[in-house]
Amino acid sequence: MAAVPHCAAPTKSLNPSSRCSLPRRNHSSLLLSRTLAPPLPLSRGAAINRPLKIQAAGSNQSLNSTVYVDASVERPWKTSDARLVLEDGSIWRAKSFGASGTQVGEVVFNTSLTGYQEILTDPSYAGQFVLMTNPHIGNTGVNPGDEESKQCFLAGLVIRSLSICTSNWRCTEPLGDYLAKRNIMAIYDVDTRAITRRLRQNGSLIGVLSTEKSQTDDELLEMARKWKIVGVDLVSGVSCSAPYVWSEETDTNWEFIDRKLDDTFHVVAYDFGIKHNILRRLASYGCKITVVPSNWPALETLKMKPDGVFLSNGPGDPSAVPYAVETVKEIVGKVPVFGICMGHQLLGQALGGKTFKMKFGHHGGNHPVSNLRSGRVEISAQNHNYAVDPATLPPGIEVTHINLNDNSCAGLACSELKLISLQYHPESSPGPHDSDPAFREFIQLMRASRG
Protein backbone atom coordinates (compact mmCIF):
# COMPACT_ATOMS: atom_id res chain seq x y z
CA MET A 1 0.00 0.00 0.00
CA ALA A 2 1.21 3.49 -0.71
CA ALA A 3 2.89 5.14 2.24
CA VAL A 4 0.82 7.72 4.08
CA PRO A 5 3.01 10.63 5.18
CA HIS A 6 3.64 10.01 8.86
CA CYS A 7 1.93 13.11 10.18
CA ALA A 8 -0.84 13.57 7.70
CA ALA A 9 -4.34 13.22 9.04
CA PRO A 10 -6.50 11.32 6.59
CA THR A 11 -9.10 13.77 5.39
CA LYS A 12 -11.40 11.77 3.18
CA SER A 13 -11.88 8.20 2.18
CA LEU A 14 -12.17 7.37 -1.51
CA ASN A 15 -15.23 8.85 -3.04
CA PRO A 16 -18.21 6.49 -2.77
CA SER A 17 -19.11 7.27 -6.35
CA SER A 18 -16.04 5.31 -7.51
CA ARG A 19 -17.55 2.06 -8.77
CA CYS A 20 -15.87 -1.29 -9.04
CA SER A 21 -17.38 -4.58 -10.13
CA LEU A 22 -14.53 -7.00 -9.45
CA PRO A 23 -15.46 -10.49 -8.29
CA ARG A 24 -15.39 -10.86 -4.48
CA ARG A 25 -12.60 -13.44 -4.52
CA ASN A 26 -10.29 -10.76 -5.88
CA HIS A 27 -10.85 -8.46 -2.96
CA SER A 28 -7.25 -8.41 -1.69
CA SER A 29 -5.94 -8.11 -5.21
CA LEU A 30 -8.22 -5.18 -5.71
CA LEU A 31 -6.55 -3.19 -2.96
CA LEU A 32 -3.16 -3.91 -4.45
CA SER A 33 -4.39 -3.19 -7.93
CA ARG A 34 -5.63 0.18 -6.94
CA THR A 35 -2.21 1.19 -5.83
CA LEU A 36 -0.81 -0.11 -9.11
CA ALA A 37 -3.33 1.77 -11.16
CA PRO A 38 -2.25 5.03 -12.75
CA PRO A 39 -1.99 7.80 -10.16
CA LEU A 40 -5.16 9.68 -9.43
CA PRO A 41 -5.21 13.28 -10.52
CA LEU A 42 -3.58 15.72 -8.12
CA SER A 43 -5.70 18.61 -9.14
CA ARG A 44 -9.07 18.70 -7.43
CA GLY A 45 -10.56 20.83 -10.12
CA ALA A 46 -9.61 18.83 -13.20
CA ALA A 47 -12.59 16.71 -14.21
CA ILE A 48 -11.55 13.28 -15.46
CA ASN A 49 -14.53 11.06 -15.56
CA ARG A 50 -12.66 8.36 -17.41
CA PRO A 51 -12.49 4.61 -16.81
CA LEU A 52 -9.27 3.11 -15.45
CA LYS A 53 -8.28 -0.45 -16.33
CA ILE A 54 -7.60 -2.58 -13.28
CA GLN A 55 -5.14 -5.43 -13.31
CA ALA A 56 -5.21 -8.20 -10.73
CA ALA A 57 -2.04 -8.66 -8.68
CA GLY A 58 0.34 -11.22 -10.11
CA SER A 59 -1.54 -11.36 -13.36
CA ASN A 60 -0.75 -10.01 -16.77
CA GLN A 61 -4.39 -9.94 -17.68
CA SER A 62 -6.49 -6.90 -17.50
CA LEU A 63 -9.68 -7.62 -15.60
CA ASN A 64 -12.79 -6.77 -17.39
CA SER A 65 -13.88 -4.23 -14.89
CA THR A 66 -13.92 -0.49 -14.68
CA VAL A 67 -13.34 2.05 -11.93
CA TYR A 68 -14.87 5.43 -12.51
CA VAL A 69 -12.97 8.26 -10.90
CA ASP A 70 -14.76 11.55 -10.79
CA ALA A 71 -13.40 15.05 -10.33
CA SER A 72 -13.83 15.15 -6.57
CA VAL A 73 -11.70 12.07 -5.86
CA GLU A 74 -8.82 12.96 -3.60
CA ARG A 75 -5.92 11.10 -2.14
CA PRO A 76 -6.94 9.69 1.24
CA TRP A 77 -4.33 11.90 2.90
CA LYS A 78 -3.90 15.64 2.73
CA THR A 79 -1.35 17.13 0.39
CA SER A 80 0.30 20.54 0.64
CA ASP A 81 -2.25 23.27 0.01
CA ALA A 82 -0.67 26.28 1.67
CA ARG A 83 2.37 28.50 1.32
CA LEU A 84 4.13 30.53 3.96
CA VAL A 85 6.12 33.19 2.12
CA LEU A 86 8.66 35.02 4.27
CA GLU A 87 9.95 38.49 3.52
CA ASP A 88 13.44 37.05 2.93
CA GLY A 89 12.04 35.35 -0.15
CA SER A 90 11.85 31.81 1.24
CA ILE A 91 8.69 29.83 0.49
CA TRP A 92 7.51 27.03 2.77
CA ARG A 93 4.91 24.61 1.50
CA ALA A 94 2.62 23.17 4.12
CA LYS A 95 -0.77 21.65 4.82
CA SER A 96 -3.47 23.92 6.12
CA PHE A 97 -5.94 23.44 8.95
CA GLY A 98 -8.22 25.93 10.68
CA ALA A 99 -9.31 28.76 8.40
CA SER A 100 -8.28 29.27 4.79
CA GLY A 101 -7.45 32.49 2.95
CA THR A 102 -4.47 34.83 2.99
CA GLN A 103 -3.05 36.41 6.14
CA VAL A 104 -0.01 38.56 6.85
CA GLY A 105 1.87 38.80 10.16
CA GLU A 106 5.21 38.66 11.93
CA VAL A 107 6.54 35.14 12.51
CA VAL A 108 7.84 34.41 16.01
CA PHE A 109 8.82 31.08 17.54
CA ASN A 110 7.58 29.88 20.91
CA THR A 111 9.56 27.26 22.85
CA SER A 112 6.81 26.22 25.29
CA LEU A 113 6.31 22.48 25.52
CA THR A 114 2.69 22.77 26.60
CA GLY A 115 -0.09 25.35 26.68
CA TYR A 116 -0.78 26.04 23.02
CA GLN A 117 -4.35 27.09 23.83
CA GLU A 118 -3.25 29.76 26.31
CA ILE A 119 -0.74 30.95 23.70
CA LEU A 120 -3.43 31.10 21.01
CA THR A 121 -5.62 33.23 23.26
CA ASP A 122 -2.87 35.55 24.55
CA PRO A 123 -3.85 38.94 23.03
CA SER A 124 -0.17 39.96 23.01
CA TYR A 125 0.24 37.81 19.88
CA ALA A 126 -1.99 40.08 17.79
CA GLY A 127 -0.36 40.59 14.40
CA GLN A 128 1.94 37.58 14.80
CA PHE A 129 2.15 34.00 13.55
CA VAL A 130 3.20 31.76 16.40
CA LEU A 131 5.49 28.93 15.35
CA MET A 132 5.66 26.24 18.03
CA THR A 133 9.10 24.61 18.28
CA ASN A 134 7.55 21.64 20.10
CA PRO A 135 6.87 19.40 17.11
CA HIS A 136 3.70 17.71 18.35
CA ILE A 137 0.67 19.97 18.81
CA GLY A 138 -3.04 19.33 19.19
CA ASN A 139 -2.91 16.16 21.31
CA THR A 140 -4.84 17.71 24.23
CA GLY A 141 -7.41 19.50 22.07
CA VAL A 142 -8.91 22.62 23.62
CA ASN A 143 -11.19 23.26 26.61
CA PRO A 144 -13.14 26.28 27.92
CA GLY A 145 -10.99 26.57 31.08
CA ASP A 146 -7.75 27.38 29.27
CA GLU A 147 -8.89 30.49 27.43
CA GLU A 148 -6.73 33.53 28.23
CA SER A 149 -9.09 35.97 26.51
CA LYS A 150 -12.42 35.93 24.71
CA GLN A 151 -10.85 35.73 21.27
CA CYS A 152 -7.81 34.57 19.32
CA PHE A 153 -6.05 37.74 18.12
CA LEU A 154 -2.96 36.13 16.60
CA ALA A 155 -2.39 36.01 12.84
CA GLY A 156 -2.01 32.24 12.73
CA LEU A 157 -0.34 29.06 13.96
CA VAL A 158 2.62 27.20 12.42
CA ILE A 159 3.40 23.68 13.64
CA ARG A 160 5.38 20.63 12.60
CA SER A 161 2.94 17.85 13.33
CA LEU A 162 -0.78 18.00 14.05
CA SER A 163 -1.94 15.23 16.37
CA ILE A 164 -4.39 12.92 14.61
CA CYS A 165 -6.43 12.51 17.80
CA THR A 166 -6.98 14.18 21.15
CA SER A 167 -6.41 12.54 24.51
CA ASN A 168 -7.20 14.63 27.56
CA TRP A 169 -10.04 14.48 30.08
CA ARG A 170 -10.61 18.24 29.79
CA CYS A 171 -10.80 18.28 25.99
CA THR A 172 -14.09 19.51 24.50
CA GLU A 173 -12.98 20.16 20.92
CA PRO A 174 -10.13 19.35 18.53
CA LEU A 175 -7.70 22.15 17.75
CA GLY A 176 -8.51 22.34 14.03
CA ASP A 177 -12.27 22.82 14.59
CA TYR A 178 -11.57 25.44 17.25
CA LEU A 179 -9.32 27.46 14.93
CA ALA A 180 -11.69 27.14 11.97
CA LYS A 181 -14.57 28.51 14.08
CA ARG A 182 -12.43 31.47 15.10
CA ASN A 183 -11.26 32.06 11.54
CA ILE A 184 -7.60 31.52 12.43
CA MET A 185 -5.28 30.08 9.79
CA ALA A 186 -2.86 27.31 10.71
CA ILE A 187 -0.39 25.05 8.92
CA TYR A 188 1.37 21.77 9.71
CA ASP A 189 3.94 19.52 8.03
CA VAL A 190 6.33 22.41 7.65
CA ASP A 191 9.97 22.37 8.78
CA THR A 192 9.52 24.47 11.93
CA ARG A 193 13.09 23.77 13.00
CA ALA A 194 14.53 25.23 9.80
CA ILE A 195 12.29 28.32 10.07
CA THR A 196 13.27 28.79 13.72
CA ARG A 197 16.98 28.65 12.84
CA ARG A 198 16.36 31.27 10.16
CA LEU A 199 14.52 33.54 12.63
CA ARG A 200 17.28 33.12 15.22
CA GLN A 201 19.92 33.96 12.66
CA ASN A 202 18.21 36.79 10.81
CA GLY A 203 15.66 38.03 13.34
CA SER A 204 11.85 38.04 13.25
CA LEU A 205 10.44 38.04 9.74
CA ILE A 206 7.15 39.17 8.26
CA GLY A 207 5.34 36.36 6.47
CA VAL A 208 2.22 35.79 4.43
CA LEU A 209 0.30 32.55 4.79
CA SER A 210 -2.01 31.66 1.94
CA THR A 211 -4.19 28.80 0.79
CA GLU A 212 -5.28 30.74 -2.27
CA LYS A 213 -3.88 29.39 -5.53
CA SER A 214 -4.86 32.60 -7.32
CA GLN A 215 -2.10 34.48 -5.47
CA THR A 216 1.35 34.14 -7.05
CA ASP A 217 4.47 33.70 -4.94
CA ASP A 218 5.63 37.15 -6.02
CA GLU A 219 2.36 38.75 -4.95
CA LEU A 220 2.61 37.14 -1.53
CA LEU A 221 6.24 38.20 -1.20
CA GLU A 222 5.35 41.77 -2.06
CA MET A 223 2.56 41.70 0.52
CA ALA A 224 5.04 40.51 3.17
CA ARG A 225 7.60 43.16 2.27
CA LYS A 226 5.08 46.00 2.33
CA TRP A 227 3.49 45.12 5.67
CA LYS A 228 4.75 46.81 8.85
CA ILE A 229 4.28 45.97 12.51
CA VAL A 230 6.71 48.46 14.07
CA GLY A 231 4.99 51.70 15.11
CA VAL A 232 1.48 50.24 14.78
CA ASP A 233 -1.00 50.57 17.67
CA LEU A 234 -2.23 47.00 18.12
CA VAL A 235 -3.43 47.64 21.68
CA SER A 236 -6.60 49.50 20.71
CA GLY A 237 -7.74 46.44 18.74
CA VAL A 238 -7.57 44.06 21.71
CA SER A 239 -8.51 46.22 24.71
CA CYS A 240 -11.99 46.15 26.24
CA SER A 241 -14.33 48.98 25.24
CA ALA A 242 -15.77 49.77 28.69
CA PRO A 243 -14.79 49.16 32.33
CA TYR A 244 -15.91 45.95 34.04
CA VAL A 245 -15.42 44.23 37.38
CA TRP A 246 -13.45 40.97 37.65
CA SER A 247 -13.86 38.71 40.69
CA GLU A 248 -13.02 35.17 39.52
CA GLU A 249 -10.14 33.60 41.45
CA THR A 250 -7.93 30.71 40.41
CA ASP A 251 -9.99 27.51 40.62
CA THR A 252 -9.32 25.80 43.98
CA ASN A 253 -8.20 22.66 42.14
CA TRP A 254 -5.32 24.60 40.64
CA GLU A 255 -4.48 26.91 43.55
CA PHE A 256 -1.02 26.47 45.06
CA ILE A 257 -0.70 29.36 47.54
CA ASP A 258 -1.88 29.39 51.12
CA ARG A 259 -5.19 31.05 51.71
CA LYS A 260 -5.24 34.63 50.47
CA LEU A 261 -4.48 37.54 52.74
CA ASP A 262 -7.25 38.84 55.02
CA ASP A 263 -7.45 42.38 53.69
CA THR A 264 -8.68 43.26 50.24
CA PHE A 265 -7.32 45.84 47.80
CA HIS A 266 -9.04 47.71 45.01
CA VAL A 267 -6.96 47.50 41.87
CA VAL A 268 -7.65 49.32 38.62
CA ALA A 269 -6.23 47.14 35.84
CA TYR A 270 -5.46 48.74 32.47
CA ASP A 271 -6.38 46.34 29.69
CA PHE A 272 -3.75 46.60 26.97
CA GLY A 273 -4.58 42.99 26.07
CA ILE A 274 -4.91 41.48 29.54
CA LYS A 275 -4.75 37.72 30.12
CA HIS A 276 -7.44 36.14 32.29
CA ASN A 277 -4.95 34.39 34.52
CA ILE A 278 -3.40 37.70 35.59
CA LEU A 279 -6.85 38.75 36.78
CA ARG A 280 -7.41 35.39 38.50
CA ARG A 281 -4.08 35.61 40.31
CA LEU A 282 -4.78 39.17 41.49
CA ALA A 283 -8.23 38.03 42.71
CA SER A 284 -6.72 35.02 44.49
CA TYR A 285 -4.37 37.36 46.32
CA GLY A 286 -7.37 39.33 47.56
CA CYS A 287 -7.82 42.08 44.98
CA LYS A 288 -11.14 43.55 43.87
CA ILE A 289 -10.46 44.48 40.28
CA THR A 290 -11.92 47.07 37.95
CA VAL A 291 -10.63 46.49 34.43
CA VAL A 292 -10.51 49.64 32.29
CA PRO A 293 -9.82 50.22 28.58
CA SER A 294 -6.35 51.21 27.38
CA ASN A 295 -7.44 54.82 26.77
CA TRP A 296 -9.09 55.28 30.18
CA PRO A 297 -8.02 58.68 31.54
CA ALA A 298 -5.62 58.70 34.49
CA LEU A 299 -7.81 61.27 36.21
CA GLU A 300 -10.81 58.88 36.18
CA THR A 301 -8.61 56.12 37.57
CA LEU A 302 -7.34 58.30 40.41
CA LYS A 303 -10.92 59.39 41.17
CA MET A 304 -11.73 55.74 41.90
CA LYS A 305 -9.18 55.93 44.74
CA PRO A 306 -7.61 52.55 43.98
CA ASP A 307 -5.10 50.90 46.30
CA GLY A 308 -3.01 50.14 43.23
CA VAL A 309 -2.93 50.27 39.45
CA PHE A 310 -2.02 47.30 37.30
CA LEU A 311 -0.63 47.74 33.77
CA SER A 312 -1.22 44.67 31.65
CA ASN A 313 0.57 42.85 28.87
CA GLY A 314 -0.38 43.78 25.32
CA PRO A 315 0.61 43.40 21.68
CA GLY A 316 3.03 45.34 19.51
CA ASP A 317 5.31 48.29 19.80
CA PRO A 318 5.10 50.26 23.09
CA SER A 319 6.20 53.38 21.20
CA ALA A 320 3.00 53.15 19.14
CA VAL A 321 0.80 53.91 22.15
CA PRO A 322 2.06 57.29 23.45
CA TYR A 323 -1.38 57.97 24.98
CA ALA A 324 -0.83 55.02 27.32
CA VAL A 325 2.63 56.28 28.29
CA GLU A 326 1.08 59.66 29.16
CA THR A 327 -1.55 57.93 31.32
CA VAL A 328 1.14 55.98 33.16
CA LYS A 329 3.15 59.18 33.74
CA GLU A 330 0.12 60.76 35.42
CA ILE A 331 -0.38 57.76 37.71
CA VAL A 332 3.20 56.89 38.74
CA GLY A 333 4.12 58.10 42.20
CA LYS A 334 0.50 58.62 43.26
CA VAL A 335 -0.49 54.99 43.90
CA PRO A 336 1.44 51.67 43.82
CA VAL A 337 1.87 50.37 40.28
CA PHE A 338 2.61 46.89 38.95
CA GLY A 339 3.36 46.38 35.24
CA ILE A 340 3.70 43.15 33.30
CA CYS A 341 5.35 42.93 29.87
CA MET A 342 3.76 45.76 27.81
CA GLY A 343 2.93 47.32 31.20
CA HIS A 344 6.60 47.10 32.14
CA GLN A 345 7.63 48.70 28.82
CA LEU A 346 5.12 51.56 29.20
CA LEU A 347 6.38 52.12 32.73
CA GLY A 348 9.97 52.19 31.41
CA GLN A 349 9.02 54.85 28.86
CA ALA A 350 6.96 56.83 31.38
CA LEU A 351 10.02 56.96 33.64
CA GLY A 352 12.03 58.46 30.78
CA GLY A 353 13.62 55.26 29.46
CA LYS A 354 13.65 53.89 25.92
CA THR A 355 12.44 50.59 24.49
CA PHE A 356 13.93 48.80 21.51
CA LYS A 357 12.96 45.89 19.25
CA MET A 358 14.86 42.71 19.97
CA LYS A 359 16.25 40.44 17.27
CA PHE A 360 13.71 37.65 17.73
CA GLY A 361 12.29 38.31 21.18
CA HIS A 362 11.49 35.88 23.96
CA HIS A 363 8.53 33.53 23.57
CA GLY A 364 8.29 30.40 25.68
CA GLY A 365 7.82 28.87 29.09
CA ASN A 366 11.46 28.10 29.80
CA HIS A 367 13.37 31.38 30.12
CA PRO A 368 15.77 31.59 33.07
CA VAL A 369 15.59 34.91 34.89
CA SER A 370 17.86 36.02 37.69
CA ASN A 371 15.94 37.74 40.48
CA LEU A 372 18.74 40.03 41.66
CA ARG A 373 16.99 40.84 44.94
CA SER A 374 16.33 37.26 46.08
CA GLY A 375 19.41 35.79 44.40
CA ARG A 376 17.23 33.05 42.95
CA VAL A 377 16.84 31.95 39.35
CA GLU A 378 13.22 31.75 38.24
CA ILE A 379 12.20 29.74 35.19
CA SER A 380 9.69 32.02 33.55
CA ALA A 381 7.03 32.29 30.85
CA GLN A 382 7.82 35.02 28.34
CA ASN A 383 6.30 36.65 25.29
CA HIS A 384 7.80 39.89 24.06
CA ASN A 385 9.69 41.36 21.10
CA TYR A 386 10.58 44.67 22.73
CA ALA A 387 12.64 45.44 25.82
CA VAL A 388 13.53 48.37 28.04
CA ASP A 389 17.10 49.64 27.64
CA PRO A 390 18.21 49.99 31.29
CA ALA A 391 20.99 52.42 30.32
CA THR A 392 18.32 54.97 29.41
CA LEU A 393 16.56 54.88 32.78
CA PRO A 394 17.03 57.71 35.28
CA PRO A 395 18.90 57.19 38.56
CA GLY A 396 16.82 55.65 41.31
CA ILE A 397 15.21 53.01 39.08
CA GLU A 398 16.51 49.59 40.06
CA VAL A 399 16.91 46.73 37.60
CA THR A 400 15.60 43.83 39.67
CA HIS A 401 15.61 40.98 37.14
CA ILE A 402 17.84 39.92 34.25
CA ASN A 403 17.03 37.42 31.51
CA LEU A 404 19.92 34.95 31.71
CA ASN A 405 19.73 34.01 28.02
CA ASP A 406 20.85 37.45 26.85
CA ASN A 407 21.22 39.61 29.98
CA SER A 408 18.34 41.85 28.91
CA CYS A 409 16.35 43.78 31.51
CA ALA A 410 13.54 41.61 32.90
CA GLY A 411 12.30 43.65 35.86
CA LEU A 412 12.31 47.11 37.43
CA ALA A 413 11.45 48.60 40.81
CA CYS A 414 11.50 51.93 42.61
CA SER A 415 10.48 51.94 46.27
CA GLU A 416 10.15 55.72 46.33
CA LEU A 417 7.65 55.64 43.45
CA LYS A 418 6.03 52.43 44.80
CA LEU A 419 6.36 50.51 41.56
CA ILE A 420 7.44 47.10 40.37
CA SER A 421 7.41 45.63 36.89
CA LEU A 422 8.34 42.42 35.08
CA GLN A 423 9.12 41.90 31.42
CA TYR A 424 7.68 38.40 31.65
CA HIS A 425 4.62 36.53 32.91
CA PRO A 426 4.38 35.64 36.64
CA GLU A 427 0.79 34.47 36.04
CA SER A 428 2.20 31.74 33.77
CA SER A 429 -0.66 30.15 31.86
CA PRO A 430 1.14 28.54 30.33
CA GLY A 431 4.41 28.15 32.17
CA PRO A 432 6.09 27.50 35.49
CA HIS A 433 4.89 29.24 38.67
CA ASP A 434 8.29 30.31 40.02
CA SER A 435 7.50 34.03 39.70
CA ASP A 436 4.03 33.98 41.25
CA PRO A 437 5.34 35.73 44.44
CA ALA A 438 5.50 38.95 42.37
CA PHE A 439 1.74 39.28 42.97
CA ARG A 440 2.37 39.09 46.73
CA GLU A 441 4.97 41.85 46.35
CA PHE A 442 2.35 44.07 44.74
CA ILE A 443 0.00 43.35 47.67
CA GLN A 444 2.78 44.31 50.07
CA LEU A 445 3.40 47.56 48.20
CA MET A 446 -0.31 48.40 48.44
CA ARG A 447 -0.45 47.49 52.14
CA ALA A 448 2.62 49.59 52.93
CA SER A 449 1.14 52.49 51.00
CA ARG A 450 -2.05 52.36 53.10
CA GLY A 451 0.12 52.89 56.15
Ligand SMILES: NC(=O)CC[C@H](N)C(=O)O
Ligand atom coordinates in the same frame (compact mmCIF):
# COMPACT_ATOMS: atom_id res chain seq x y z
N1 LIG B 1 3.35 40.11 26.28
C1 LIG B 1 3.45 41.41 26.05
O1 LIG B 1 2.94 42.26 26.74
C2 LIG B 1 4.22 41.81 24.83
C3 LIG B 1 4.78 43.18 24.94
C4 LIG B 1 5.13 43.80 23.59
N2 LIG B 1 4.01 43.78 22.77
C5 LIG B 1 6.30 43.08 22.97
O2 LIG B 1 6.14 42.34 22.03
O3 LIG B 1 7.39 43.27 23.45
